[in-house]
Amino acid sequence: MKRVLITGAAGFLGSHLCERFLKEGMYVIGMDNLITGDMRNIEHLMPDPNFEFNHHDVTKYVHVPGELDYIMHFASPASPIDYLKIPIQTLKVGAMGTHNLLGLARAKKSRFIIASTSEVYGDPLVHPQTEDYWGHVNPIGPRGCYDEAKRYQEAITMAYHRYHGLETRIVRIFNTYGPRMRLNDGRVLPAFMGQALRGEDITVFGDGSQTRSFCYVDDLVEGIYRLLMSDYSLPVNIGNPKEITIGQFAEEIIKLTGTDQKVVYKPLPQDDPKQRQPDISKAKEILGWEPKVSREEGLRITYDYFRSLPKERLYEESNHRGFEGFSANK
Missing domain, CATH: 3.40.50.720 (NAD(P)-binding Rossmann-like Domain)
Structure with a gap:
């Protein structure tokens, strides 16, 4: 073995x-x-x-x-x-x-x-x-x-x-992203979902034009x-090369969760990456690999996981939230 x-x-x-x-x-x-x-x-x-x-x-x-x-x-x-x-x-x-x-x-x-x-x-x-x-x-x-x-x-x-x-x-x-992420760890996806589940406004740092690929x-x-x-x-x-702006992603989360929170904007932290998108040509060529799970499917699975957690887990890591200005929409 x-x-x-x-x-x-x-x-x-x-x-x-x-x-x-x-x-x-x-x-x-x-x-x-x-x-x-x-x-x-x-x-x-x-x-x-x-x-x-x-x-x-x-x-x-x-x-x-x-x-x-x-x-x-x-x-x-x-x-x-x-x-x-x-x-x-x-x-x-x-x-x-x-x-x-x-x-x-x-x-x-x-x-x-x-x-x-x-x-x-x-x-x-x-x-x-x-x-x-x-x-x-x-x-x-x-x-x-x-x-x-x-x-x-x-x-x-x-x-x-x-x-x-x-x-x-x-x-x-x-x-x-996926099940077992910490809701309040500062990364953009669990941060947005946590805010939606708690009924809070969705916080975007910068003007929302910066991109990520999930x-x-x-x-x-x-x-x-x-x-x-x-x-x-x-x-x-x-990584997944399908790029999306943070602003668009916030709207996707609101639609997924069925909530009516508004999006609020705060200043962009220092050195926050404006763009993030992998070129996966090497992974395709050498490993025969590319992502299979669509963002729509993956977000649904992840949201169902977060929604299934005991209510106290929505808040248990809130002691870290004083650092949310550095979340950097990671």
Whole structure:
């Protein structure tokens, strides 16, 4: 039986990856320090004899007994509210955590994949974004703790690949959504849906003309799986290229939820990307991958999930909402 270590296992994306690799017949070791993860995301996996969970911070020494075929480093704060509240931890998991796990991968002779992000492109001057674009990033701005952590992750991963001959993969993830997102984590989709469910006005930062491209989580997980199993070591964009303005997206959410909230506009945060759209030509060519789930279908599934939550969960993370000015419509 193949064995895989997945860091950030109790997070939104990590929990879906754990499910997928269990379905692939692998033994899954989930690891998370729960600084932003939630055990409720993986509690349904705990009875599975092929799943184990380690409560551990990967910025500290990581030891996993036995063989490891794959290491998937998906531990990192991913929402603006989180990485602006805990910038040092964000930088440490990108730098020290990645270094520790690369060392583990070298010792175990594991194939290693990191979760990079479209944020490596910063506020892009090239549209859509291709993997050979180097980006337009402010390293000392409020978003630099996240953007530069991811850029460093890519650099050290490629260094281990070139110097040590380690099998490595780099996935650049664009806006992803689906069940198990935190309603109040500052990202645009759960923020809009949370506001609709609470009967609040929909908050758009800027004039609403900035764009995003939303990929449903099942499509993303499929792309990640194919990349891990491929023999391609350079970065690959995984995301949905269907672009929409934030203003249009707010209207879609209002229509979906059947609410009558108005849209209110607030100033755009510093360094907020004006455009975000992946060029997925490489994923199509190398992986035979492209998204299958339409935004209409994915939003309906996600809204049904949020609507099914206990009412108190609509408010439980409201202590973070003081950072909503930095939500950046991510």
